[in-house]
Every structure is written in C-alpha cells, then in structure tokens.
Amino acid sequence: MKPGVRVLAVSGGAGGAKLALGLARALNPAELAVLVNTGDDFTHLGLRICPDLDTVLYTLAGVVNTTQGWGRANESFGFMDELRRQGGPDWFLLGDRDLVLHVERTRRLAAGETLTQIMADLATRFGVATRLLPMTDAPVATLLDTSAGQLEFQHYFVRLRTIPAVQRLHYAGAAQARPSDDLLTLLRSRSLEAIILCPSNPYLSIDPILAVPGIRAALRAADVPIVAVSPLVGGRAVKGPTAKIMQELGIETRALAIARHYAGLIDGLLVDEADASAELKGPMTDEFSKLGIVVGTARTLMRTLEDRQRLAESALDFSRRLQSKASLMPPKSLAGGA
C-alpha cells in the first residue's frame, strides 16, 4: 500500500524546490506532495512550458543543474544554437534534454490529457515518488503592470531580467480556474499533518496559487498547521526579486510584512535567525500575535543539501509544535476534516 501524504509543500520554482527536496529527504518522498505554481507557464515556439513544475521535478529527481537551480545538469544546447542561427527567439534557454518534457507535455495536452495527469506520469518516469500537483489544470498567466508596460511573466522574469519596476500583478484566468480533484482529495485526506509554504516569492509564486478560487479555503479546511518559511534573510531576498518587488509595491522588506501578506492563511511563520533578532524584540512580537501568527526561527539559507534537510526538519518541528498548541484550542474551522 502506498503511504499517505503527510505534508503538502506549496512552491514556486528554484527556492521552493530546494525546500521540497529537503522535505522529501526528511520524510519518505511518497509522504510529500508539492502544490506548484503554474502562473509562470507559457507557450513558446508552440511548446507548453511549465518552468516551476519542471524545476520541482528536476530537483526532486536529482537531475537539476544545481548551480543555477533550474534546468538539467549535463545539458546540451544544439537546439538553441540552431534556433539562434536561424534568427529565432533566443532569450528563453531550452536545453536539448529539457525539450523532451515540453514536446511531450504539448502533445499530451493537445490530446486532451490534464496537466495533473501528465505531471503525475512524468514524475513516475523520473522515478519521483513525490506527487507534483499543478495549482490548476486551467491556463493561468501571471501578468505584471510595470514601468515597461504590461508584461507576461517570462518576459518580465527572463527576457527583461526583472529590471522593470512592478506596479501591480494580475493572475489572468485565475478567476475561471479551479483546483484539481487530486488536490482537493489530498487536502481532505486523514494522513495530512502539515502544509508548508516554501520560501518562494509570495507575489510571483505563491499568490497565483492562492488566486485560484477554492484553494485558500481548501488549505484552511484541511485543518492542519499551515507554516510559511519567510523568503527574506536579513531583510533581503536570497535570490530573485522578492525584496525588490516589495520595495516597488511600497512594502517594508521584513518578516512582519510577509506575515501580514499571509495573515488569515498561515498559523506560523518561520523566519531566519538574522531577522529574528531585529523583528522579535519587545512590542514586535505583539504585531505577529495580533495577526494570529506564531513566529519560529531557523537558519533558512539553503546552500547545501544538508541545509535543505535541516530547514525541512525545522519547518516540520515547527508545524508539530503548532499542532500540539492547536489541539488545546477549539478547531479553527468547522468545515475541516473529512
């Protein structure tokens, strides 16, 4: 019998995938499922590309390029060289091995399969026992109003290297999307013990997931501790534009802002030791309390595989502490459980 899923990680690409790998190692891989952002997905050269799903897949399969955090290790670029030679668009890098996923996914989507089915099959093909769940099977596109006009996600993120200032984000198609039955079933399962929001970009990676009607409520209704790992370390983002976007949106780059962002959803926020000393002195703890969010601390920087597993264990411990605390209190939702 397959073991039940005990933990659901909620993730974007590279940063989230690192913690997902730590969780897969701290648990049994089959005890983990990862709910993945698909707002970054786009159609390029006629191929359907799902960067975050593929990054999580490659990371869990141990075939990711660990230097860059995405794409394949031992990759070749004959296709890209030729595309460039022919004057094709060369701003989005597609490795020869990586292309197999895009071609196969495009074919199967055209044949009527759902992204959820396809990713389940691909995970099996890569020997990954962890379930990868796209946030929805419907197309959703993260659009950014920026100083350079409205941009599709990959144009902002890859082509323009996150340089334009972000004014507003939209998740086009989200209102018409719905969570997959697989996700809803998982969230009702008795085996589930915790939901962990990875230290992915809250605006670019986690918000698109929460924008799918029904997901936020279903996460709450699971009635297990929901813990977020702050993406900030010392008030800065480890990698990527999280802090830059917060500044552009007029948000202070501190853990409290992350807590406010996730208020009403999460039970606990795990902040880096570097932020804890600054954020949790005296009256600041009250601010978190007012939001109903317990703060934990950990070393959140994930340079090595050991770092990832240690942070995963910290997050799991934190969620267990919240669970025992919660068991002394009335249930947070009468709709919870199944």
Add this chain to the structure above:
Amino acid sequence: MKPGVRVLAVSGGAGGAKLALGLARALNPAELAVLVNTGDDFTHLGLRICPDLDTVLYTLAGVVNTTQGWGRANESFGFMDELRRQGGPDWFLLGDRDLVLHVERTRRLAAGETLTQIMADLATRFGVATRLLPMTDAPVATLLDTSAGQLEFQHYFVRLRTIPAVQRLHYAGAAQARPSDDLLTLLRSRSLEAIILCPSNPYLSIDPILAVPGIRAALRAADVPIVAVSPLVGGRAVKGPTAKIMQELGIETRALAIARHYAGLIDGLLVDEADASAELKGPMTDEFSKLGIVVGTARTLMRTLEDRQRLAESALDFSRRLQSKASLMPPKSLAGGA
C-alpha cells in the same frame, strides 16, 4: 529582378536531393525549383515532420550529413538520448538542430500558415535561393499494404527498415488534395525550360506527387520536355528499396519498366551507361519508341559533388535535345504555355 525559374526538379529525399543540388550548381540556384514529395510526412511526438522537404533543404543549404544523405552535419542528440532514457519512441532519429525545423513548422501550421509559405521562409532562412515546393499543402500519407500489414510510410521505411514485402501502395488524402497556386503559376511561367524527374523511388517518392489531382496534367501542360533520370544502375537501385519493391510488385528491374511506369508523362528517360548496353540493343529501342520515350544515357551514379553536377548537366543537355526535336513537331498540348 529575380531570374525566372528555368527548371523544375521533381524529387523525393536523399537521391533526388543530390541531383537537385547538381542542378542548382549547373544553373543559378534561383533558376531551379524543386517539387517535393510530402507523402512521407508524419506527425511524431506531436511534431509535423517532412523528411523529404527537409532533406532537400539541408542538401541545397550545404548542411546535410553527406554520409547518410539526410539530417544535419555536426548534429547532436541530447534530445534523443533523453527521450530514450524516458522510454519514449526512439526509432525515428531527431537531432537537436534538426528539431528546430519541426518545432517551427508545427507552430506555424497550427497558426494557419501553409506548408508552401513555411518552406519558402525556411529556405530564405537557410540562404537557399532555390524554391522548394511541397506537392500540396493538404496532408497526404503514403500507406503500404505489406506482408506485415498496412504500414504508414515511416514505420515501413525507418522503423521496419523496408523489410516487409510491399503488395500495394495508397496515397491517403491525395484525392482531396490539390497543387498549390505557387506550383501552378510556376508551371505556366514562360521562363520554364524543362522538368526533370530525379532518380527518386518512383513508387514511394514520385507517385505520391503524381497522385495529387491536377499535377500530372499541369506538368504536361507546361509544354516543356519532361525528362526522368532512371533510379536503376545495372538493374539495381543505388540505395533504398526501389529494386526490392519492383520485384515484390512483379515488375522487372530494368529501365524499360521505369519507362513504362512514366509513359504518357515523360518525353525522355536518362538511363545509366551500365543499363544502356543491355537495354538498348536492337529491338529494345523499339519498345521505348512505342512508349513515345526517347532514351539518353549518362553516368547516373552520384558519389561526389562533381558527379551530381555532371549528371545535372547531362539531364539539362538531354532536355535541350528533346526540346529542339519537339520544336520540329506539333505542340504536344494545346493547353500549354501561358
């Protein structure tokens, strides 16, 4: 002003492409157009693949793998390695550079462009001034009834390496297809001087083209000499299953059988010197005369680039001799000219 097209070559893949290259060198490349078989085309991994068109394109662009006669020189196979590793179908070899054409063509066909438009653009992109004309923009599929059941072309040709015995050929979709306007316009142009059927497989490569309603008549109506180069050398095919298929279909593997096959269409057949001595003695010449076909001889084996150009020049000379002969006779078609 662009020079007018003087010669139309009619071709399948590797063998035909070699003569097309010879013709492009014997003429100015822009004075040649190549009418190419698309009965081999198929959809594989969701990608639209046109083996003969691509072989002609790569050959004329000077980027073909000259050892095998198809595919790209300096190719890499990262995609194929990964596809195989994932358990995907590995019987049809797709190089990383080659993939660019298939991806681009698939995208543009889905966007509503015609194959004729797409190939014209791709030729420009490859610096090929010779016009490549798909036999039709409609899908036509060569199907073979064989000792192993009915097979799609690439399954017969590549997957099963032409081993099954051929009983009958069908060109599915041909009846509903029509020649492109570009081809019809070309065949009515005053600059056209000759039509040359390359030494491609008559059954697998040339017949699908002739099966498109209107093409045979339009070739005749062009009112220029139509010359075929026999694919046999000493009663054998240089490469590929021409002789094998002729035997399986109960046809003698000799130049006269090729003449009979093309009777009513061609004015002249260029046979290899090795066959000429056997075929053209005494009463045999009468057999060709009865078919209304003039026989010429040449060295038809094309090992080197010089061989290709020399055979091209022989075919052009032969067509000129037929032209001057014809000018002494009444026009063969009142519908000819434009």
